[in-house]
Amino acid sequence: MNSFKKLGIAGAALALSIGYAAAAGKVKVGFVYVGPIGDHGWSYQHHQGLLAVKKAFGDKVSTTYVEKVSEGPDAERVIRQLAQQGHNIIFTTSFGFMNPTIKVAKRFPNVKFEHATGFKRAKNVATYNGRFYEGRYIAGMIAGKMTKTNTLGYIASFPIPEVIMGINATYLGAKSVNPNIKLKIIWVSTWFDPGKEADAAKALTDQGADVLFQHTDSPAPMKHAEQKGIWAVGQASDMKTFGPNVQLTSLVDNWAPYYVRRVKAVMDGTWKSVDVWEGLKTGMLQLSAWNKKIPADVVKAAEKLRDDIASGKFHPFTGPLKKQDGTLFLKPGERISDKALSSMNFYVQGVVGKLPK
Amino acid sequence: MDLVVSIAIGIIIAATPLVFAAIGELVVEKAGVLNLGVEGMMIIGAISGFAVTIETGSFLAGVIAAILCGALMALLFAFMTQTLLANQVATGLALTLFGLGLAALIGQAYSGKSAPPFPKLAVPGLSDIPVLGRLLFSHDLLVYISFALVIGVAWFLSRTREGLIVRAIGENHDAAHAIGYSVVGYRYAAIAFGGACAGLGGAYLSIVQTPLWVDNMTAGRGWIALALVVFAAWRPWRSLFGAYLFGGITIMQLHSQALGVQVEPQLLAMLPYLATILVLVIISYDRTRARLNAPASLGLTFYATT
Numbered sequence: 247m248n249s250f251k252k253l254g255i256a257g258a259a260l261a262l263s264i265g266y267a268a269a270a271g272k273v274k275v276g277f278v279y280v281g282p283i284g285d286h287g288w289s290y291q292h293h294q295g296l297l298a299v300k301k302a303f304g305d306k307v308s309t310t311y312v313e314k315v316s317e318g319p320d321a322e323r324v325i326r327q328l329a330q331q332g333h334n335i336i337f338t339t340s341f342g343f344m345n346p347t348i349k350v351a352k353r354f355p356n357v358k359f360e361h362a363t364g365f366k367r368a369k370n371v372a373t374y375n376g377r378f379y380e381g382r383y384i385a386g387m388i389a390g391k392m393t394k395t396n397t398l399g400y401i402a403s404f405p406i407p408e409v410i411m412g413i414n415a416t417y418l419g420a421k422s423v424n425p426n427i428k429l430k431i432i433w434v435s436t437w438f439d440p441g442k443e444a445d446a447a448k449a450l451t452d453q454g455a456d457v458l459f460q461h462t463d464s465p466a467p468m469k470h471a472e473q474k475g476i477w478a479v480g481q482a483s484d485m486k487t488f489g490p491n492v493q494l495t496s497l498v499d500n501w502a503p504y505y506v507r508r509v510k511a512v513m514d515g516t517w518k519s520v521d522v523w524e525g526l527k528t529g530m531l532q533l534s535a536w537n538k539k540i541p542a543d544v545v546k547a548a549e550k551l552r553d554d555i556a557s558g559k560f561h562p563f564t565g566p567l568k569k570q571d572g573t574l575f576l577k578p579g580e581r582i583s584d585k586a587l588s589s590m591n592f593y594v595q596g597v598v599g600k601l602p603k
Numbered sequence: 604m605d606l607v608v609s610i611a612i613g614i615i616i617a618a619t620p621l622v623f624a625a626i627g628e629l630v631v632e633k634a635g636v637l638n639l640g641v642e643g644m645m646i647i648g649a650i651s652g653f654a655v656t657i658e659t660g661s662f663l664a665g666v667i668a669a670i671l672c673g674a675l676m677a678l679l680f681a682f683m684t685q686t687l688l689a690n691q692v693a694t695g696l697a698l699t700l701f702g703l704g705l706a707a708l709i710g711q712a713y714s715g716k717s718a719p720p721f722p723k724l725a726v727p728g729l730s731d732i733p734v735l736g737r738l739l740f741s742h743d744l745l746v747y748i749s750f751a752l753v754i755g756v757a758w759f760l761s762r763t764r765e766g767l768i769v770r771a772i773g774e775n776h777d778a779a780h781a782i783g784y785s786v787v788g789y790r791y792a793a794i795a796f797g798g799a800c801a802g803l804g805g806a807y808l809s810i811v812q813t814p815l816w817v818d819n820m821t822a823g824r825g826w827i828a829l830a831l832v833v834f835a836a837w838r839p840w841r842s843l844f845g846a847y848l849f850g851g852i853t854i855m856q857l858h859s860q861a862l863g864v865q866v867e868p869q870l871l872a873m874l875p876y877l878a879t880i881l882v883l884v885i886i887s888y889d890r891t892r893a894r895l896n897a898p899a900s901l902g903l904t905f906y907a908t909t
Contacts, residue, residue, distance in 0.1 A: 282707065282818030284714035314819065399861070405868075430861040433868035439822040442853075444813040445617055449857040452609035466813045473720055473814075488717060488815065599860070602868040 273513055275299060276333035277311040278324055280340035281438045287463035288437070288482040289313060291499040292339045292362075298502035299509050307509060317342025322349060329354040335512045337505070338362065340437070341406055347371060358517055360508060363408055365588055367519055374504060377525025378408070379415035379587075380555045381497040381533055382459070383562035384548050385479045386419025388494050388536075389457040390427050391544045392477055393420075399455030400431045401446045401462055405602045407590045409461045414594045415562050416459055421596060423547075430455055431599050440466035451476060457494070468493060477537075484534040495548075496534040504530060523584060526556040563587065568595040608737050610858055615746055616812055618850030620645070620804040620821075622749045624828035625835070625842040626756050627800025632832055633760060634793035635773035635900035639695025640680050641801050642825025643702020648673040648802025649809035650706040653816045656718050665718075665810055666745070666803065673802015674795045676702060681794040685787045688904050699825070707818050718814040721745075745807055750843075752800070757839035769793060773898035776905045786905050801825065834883050836896040848882065849875045 277296050279289040296309050310333065315324050321343050328336050329350055335358040338347045344364035351359045351371045359371040367373055389398050398420060402409050413431060420427040430453060432446040443462050447470040450458060458478040460467045465488040471478035472489040480489070480496025504522065511517040524530035533552065536545050554560035565576030570593040576582055593601055624641055631638045651672035656665030680698050683689045721743045732740070760766040769789055772779045776786045808824070809816055827849065835841035856871035864871075 284707070284711060284818045286714060286817070430863070432857050432860040433872070434857075435869060435872050436822075438817075438819070440813045440815070440817045440820045441617075441620075441808055441822060441824070445613060445854060446857050448613050448616075449610075449854065449861050452606060452613065453858065453861045455861075464817045465815060466817070469717065469813060469815050598863045600865045600867065 271306070273303070273307045273335070273509060274331070274333040275307055275309045275509055276328040276331075276336040277309070278315050278321070278328070278336065278338045278340075278343060279311060279313040280315060280317060280342065281463050282313050283311070285438055285463045286465050286483055286485065286488070288499070289339065289463065291483045292337070292501055294483075295337075295501035295505040299505050302506045303509065303513075306513070315343075319346075322346035325350045325359075326353070329357045333357060335360065335509065335517070341404075341408065358512060367521060369519055372508075372517075372519045372521070374522040374524075375408070375588075376499050376501075376531045377523060378497055378499075378531060379411045379562055380525045381531050382412045382415040383419035384533065384551050384555070385459070385495055385497065386416035386421075387423055387551060388540060388544055388548055389416070389459070389477065389479065390420030390422070390424035391547075392494065392540065393424070393427070393457050395454050395456045396424065396426045397428045397430060397454045397456065399447070399450030399453075399458045400429060401443055401450070401458070401460040401467055402431055402433050403437050403462050404435065405433065405591075407588055410593070410601065411563075411587055411590045412461055413597065414590070417594060417597050418562060418567075429597055431597070433602055434462060436462065438463045440464040443467050444470050447471065465489075480534065486534065491539075492537075493534075494537045494540060498532040498534050500529055500532050503528075523588075526552060527558070569593070570595055570597060570601075604734060608734060610854060611738055612742075613854045613858075614847065614851040615742060617854050618846045619746050619749050620807045620812070620824055621828050621831060621846035621850060622753065622843055623804030623807060624801045624825060625831040625846055626749075626753055626839060627797035627804070628828055628832045629835065629837060629839060629842055630756060630760070630769070630800075631793050631797035632901055633773045633837060633898055634769050634790050635776055635898050635903065635905075636681075636684065636790055636794055637691045637695065637902040638677070638680060638794060638797055639692055639829065640676070640698030640702065641695075641797075641828055642821055642823070643699035643706075644673045644676050644798045644801035645702075645805035645808075645825045645828075646706040646819070646821045647676050647702045648805030649820060650710045650713070650805075650816060651802070652806030653718060653809040654709065654713055656810055657713060657716050662721060662810065666806055669802040669806030669810075670799045671802075673805065674799040677794045677798020677801070678791070680798070681791045684904070685790050685794075688906060691902055691904065703819065710816050710818060713816045714818065716816065718810060720814060721811040743811055745803070745811060753839050753843045760839065770898070773900055776900045776903070780905070780907055786907070790905070801828075804828070830879070834879055837898065838896065845879065845882075849879055852878050 281289040283289050283293040312324050315321050337360045339362045341363045347359050347361045348366050351368050361373050363375045364373050417429045434442050434446050443466040447467040456476045458467050458471050460481045465485045468478050468485045468489040471492045477494050478492050480493050482499050484496045486493050561581045563582035565580040566578045567576040569575050648669035652665040652669030655668035683694045684691045723743050768784050772786050772789050780786050831845040834845045852875040856874050
């Protein structure tokens, strides 16, 4: 071919290689969300973590996110695509992404994966989780004091240990201050369906619940609570805009510091597969501002609980505790182990209803 | 008694979006067009209704906007399938995805905003009757409109000349064309009506049921509406019954869980779908009669050769 063409190809190759060299310095961070970032709940908070990573590292990172990835075979395709596109670290932010993450991690040993709320690890797969049950115990305690009908309503998603320990923690927290407390639970089998969540909220209020808890990701239950004038506790992010008068508090997942920490580890080359489970102590879980209508003594008790849990003085799951069927699973003074907690598959005694498999 | 009335009200609220979407799709399918884009049109109606309600503060404007936007999107479907002769199934699916994405895009500016609660009817004397008052006379206007719509469509399809023409086009569009009716014209009108109803159904979700906008809030209701039309054997009253059966069992299973009924929640969650299938099997027992109800030209592209 003529010399011009050769020159052109050489020039293009040079430009591409310079471009590649420049880009090679960047750390590519990928995020896989199970819901939309506009859910104002779970995925929204993970996205705040992405924005924090961008802010902290500026030009040194490039971030990609894929939202609304369903927890099925499609998840594997999305994760694999991110790995193929050269991402250095990929955060998969839902329990249902566990098996796809492990599968893809086997094929891409040089890519690092971080799986939220799961329990399977590998050399290049780390897991991280928040101790949401700590916040739920405190919220349950406040609810126990604030309820007038002694009935709490709980909108639950799927019967995985994380959700079950949340239910149990809420019940224990409420029971510690109110022995007559009843907990009504509805399983909606979805992380995100505003219509269904609103229907479930309505069913719970129709049956007398005057404090609503949720382990689903949309603000629909909070909105319903605001309309009906009953209390509610927000989930994953501060839902105060949806329930300005009725939100007692909200469990806020603060992933940003952890994400920044892990991306830095990738940059420094110190990344290792770990299992991180942090909560109030390190600020991975935060409780949003207390509702102004909560009496001062309840606030004081809640803040004391928060500080005690954060410092390790108190653990929500401390014996003596019995399972729903009556068997003792924690001796007096015994604290539950992380292992038992992360595989919890039973209600504690006093919770009414059948736990789905 | 109070709980029963509350449950009934919950059922009505859950079923109404399905009624709107199903009755619209029923008319479209009676005209021989299979519109799989119902979900997309519902969510476009949801976001446009919500956005206009927030911007103008008027529920009427929001509802009208939802109707118009649903119809507009349906007209896009009509243009592609009737004028450009694209495959109806593929176009419908594509429009569903398009609608979901477009709604998410527009909705980004509105996520986190709240609309005021939709006013409920308060008929001076009737609403105060102890049980029936709450049950029959205290709903929002859209619920009554949904019933009126079903009655209107049933009357239109079976008692008017225009309805007869629509049905004829759905049965055999070539014969209808030969007689001289404008197949494409009637189908455009039917599709626009279907889109308007779907938009209204979506708006009910975002303005009345959960007055907020969240991404993907229809969560598959459009698909359920499509199934309900088949379940209803393309008869208006049956589609109303189907929507209420489905919505009713959905609400009942939620209440059963809250009451502590000792049945697996996943089993309870299956119940609406199981009940729909069961009733469908019973209705379709006579196979010839069941098949007679499906519009014979459903899904076929009409290409006038003369």
